[in-house]
Amino acid sequence: MLVHKGDELFMITPKLFNRETKWEGVVPKKKIDSILDGYDLNNITIATLCSHSSLQIFHGARKMGFRTLGIAISHDTKYYDAFPLAKPDSIVRYDNFDDMVKGIEELYANNVIVIPHGSFIEYMGPRRFEDYAVPVYCNRAVLNWEFDRDMERRWLISAGVSMPRVFTDAKEISEPVMVKYYGAKGGRGYFIAKDYPDFKMSIDSTMSYSIQEYCLGTRYYLHFFYSPLKDEGYKLNRGGSLELLSIDRRDESNIDEVYKLGSIEDAKRHGLYPSFVVTGNTPAVLRESLLPKAFKMAENVVERSYELFGGMWGPFCLETVVNDRLEFKVFEISTRIVAGTNPFISGSPYADLIYPGLSTGGRISLEIRNAIKQCRIKDIMT
Ligand code: AMP
Secondary structure, three states: OEEEEOOEEEEOOOOOOOOOOOOOOOOOHHHHHHHHHOOOOOOOEEEEEOOOOHHHHHHHHHHOOOEEEEEEOOOOOHHHHHOHHHOOOEEEEOOOHHHHHHOOHHHHHOOEEEOOEHHHHHHHOHHHHHHOOOOEOOOOOHHHHHHOHHHHHHHHHHOOOOOOOEEOOHHHOOOOEEEEEOOOOOOOOOEEEOOHHHHHHHOOOOOEEEEEEOOOOEEEEEEEEEEOOOOOOEEOOOOOEEEEEEEEEEEEEEOOOHHHHOOHHHHHHOOOOOOEEEEEEEEOOOOHHHHHHHHHHHHHHHHHHHHHHOOOOEEEEEEEEEOOOOOEEEEEEEOOEOHHHHHHOOOOOOHHHOOOOOOHHHHHHHHHHHHHHOOOHHHHOO
16 A cells, blocks of 8 residues: 655555455464354354444344344443343453454354454454454455555456545645545544645644545445345346445534534634544435446446455445536445444335345344355355
8 A cells, every 4th residue: 555654655565464365364264164064053143342333233133033142342331231122142251352362162152153343353453353263254355455445446446436536646636635644543533635735734744644536525325235145136247136225424523513613724723623533324315316326336346356355245335425427436445334334223215125124234144044044154254
């Protein structure tokens, strides 16, 4: 990945991953398969970290008849008492994430399958996730392609997806840009610059950053689900079926409200700088005529994932901006269940046309149920 530091441009390759197209993490696929061989598939427990979209994941798993297990580190889990239909059947608590990686024996005894969500790998760290020898519902190989922004870009652009233009030299800024500090999480520390002097004024040149076109338009976070097991609905050339389960828009503090103070410049004069920190989510729908384009993008991204690294399956989110020419720009892909699916715990305007009342969490458990029925559980676990 190319990042700036001061006036210099560096190539950074995250050390956690190699650039092979195959997953070469510490846990080989055959180890996961042998763990699954030892499982009682009629007695599976669905587990996830107690955060993010866990209410939805547990609620959905319970609906599909699975037992549920919450994994907690420092998490306050009392809030589950307020939501009995989503409270996990049991909770396992570790002192820290290193202990969590070591404490897997008891998970095997309970035939545990782990659902990684947006915060799961972020909190745990990709390195520990590599070592986590428990069957997880995702292709671990996707992490290489998601966490390295260059590789992510290569994947999406080669799938024909339009992405924000990247600036390699801040002096070339000739339009509003978004500056993203390397490793910044959840939009924290991002800033908008309209030209080079504006950029110079705001940049912290001790940190690494990347610069991309600011995409003006309306944001839509499209929650897709690809099932390699299903052969009806919106079929893909390679087989399997693509579903759109819901769409949200993120609430971001304070950019969503800063206009109340007048212009961003006015706010800055008072020492108040715009930020993009996600605080919640609201439901959205797309105008219907945009749906064909949305499906085509997602279809191409899935097809390409199989060519590049053996595939992405299950829930994923295309984070998009639609401009006034009705064109999509994708600024990010998330390859797991996103918290933007939380408003749809009892269905959505889209999910209701496929599985009335089912959330993405429920859809995940349905997929696991179907995989067990079809004797294909190993096809969707790594
Ligand atoms: P991200 O961490 O990439 O999901 O970005 C956090 C937030 O920053 C997004 O939800 C958007 O509101 C905003 N954002 C990121 N990239 C862009 C972009 N290129 N143009 C406009 N807004 C962006």
